[in-house]
Amino acid sequence: TYSYTLRLEKLGKAGEYETPTGNFSTNNYATEISTSGATDKDFSYTATAHPGKLYVKCPDYGQTEAGSTITLHLKGSEGLSGTYAALFADWNNDYTFTEDEMIATAGKSDSNDPRDFHFDLAIPENARTGNLHIRAIYDSKSFAGTPIEHINGPLTDGMVYDFDITIVPAPVPASYCTPNGSAHSGGNTYLEKVITTGAGTTLD
Numbered sequence: 001t002y003s004y005t006l007r008l009e010k011l012g013k014a015g016e017y018e019t020p021t022g023n024f025s026t027n028n029y030a031t032e033i034s035t036s037g038a039t040d041k042d043f044s045y046t047a048t049a050h051p052g053k054l055y056v057k058c059p060d061y062g063q064t065e066a067g068s069t070i071t072l073h074l075k076g077s078e079g080l081s082g083t084y085a086a087l088f089a090d091w092n093n094d095y096t097f098t099e100d101e102m103i104a105t106a107g108k109s110d111s112n113d114p115r116d117f118h119f120d121l122a123i124p125e126n127a128r129t130g131n132l133h134i135r136a137i138y139d140s141k142s143f144a145g146t147p148i149e150h151i152n153g154p155l156t157d158g159m160v161y162d163f164d165i166t167i168v169p170a171p172v173p174a175s176y177c178t179p180n181g182s183a184h185s186g187g188n189t190y191l192e193k194v195i196t197t198g199a200g201t202t203l204d
Helices: 078-082
Strands: 030-036 044-046 055-065 069-076 083-090 102-106 116-122 130-140 159-168
Touching: 030 055, 030 130, 030 159, 044 055, 069 083, 078 083, 102 116
Parallel strands: 055 159
Antiparallel strands: 030 044, 030 069, 069 116, 083 102, 083 130, 130 159
16 A cells, blocks of 8 residues: 655746745744845845734845855844744746755754854856745744745744845856967067056056
8 A cells, every 4th residue: 555645735826926824923023134245236124023914025136146155144033933944945937936945944953043044055157047036934843844845834823035136147257369470580579568547556
């Protein structure tokens, strides 16, 4: 005989992420979600009180180049001591999250503190350019399952935050051709000096 476990999820509209459902406590919320090290623009979200709802789509965004590494930092209220955190990145932009897209956890099966932790996220050099959608979920440590099992809810006592990091192509270094030909046979034709004026640093 065989036994199987099926996980059924409600599908959202095409081109949209499903809005999470579940229960929340006003004592449990993120006070800061931010990045550092982005090549163009760091992301920042801050809050001094609970937003009064389970799900927050952060209005700000970050921007960094493919091949770069950014540091994500998450801080939260003291109420989050009884929760765990998990972050997912939708690398293929299919508007769903899968278990292999989980990029970090805190307080689940690790020693990270969901109230204050950070981790480095390496953006592959061949990453798809455009918006990288990231979802951070908090829920009670009493939940026995894995984070992906309730990525869209129902959460038992948590919060969900979505935000975007725009990935742009890394600049291609300029490449100049090397001249070829013959030098002056007598060695009498050459550049004696090159100088500049008016620049912050003078070439001489």
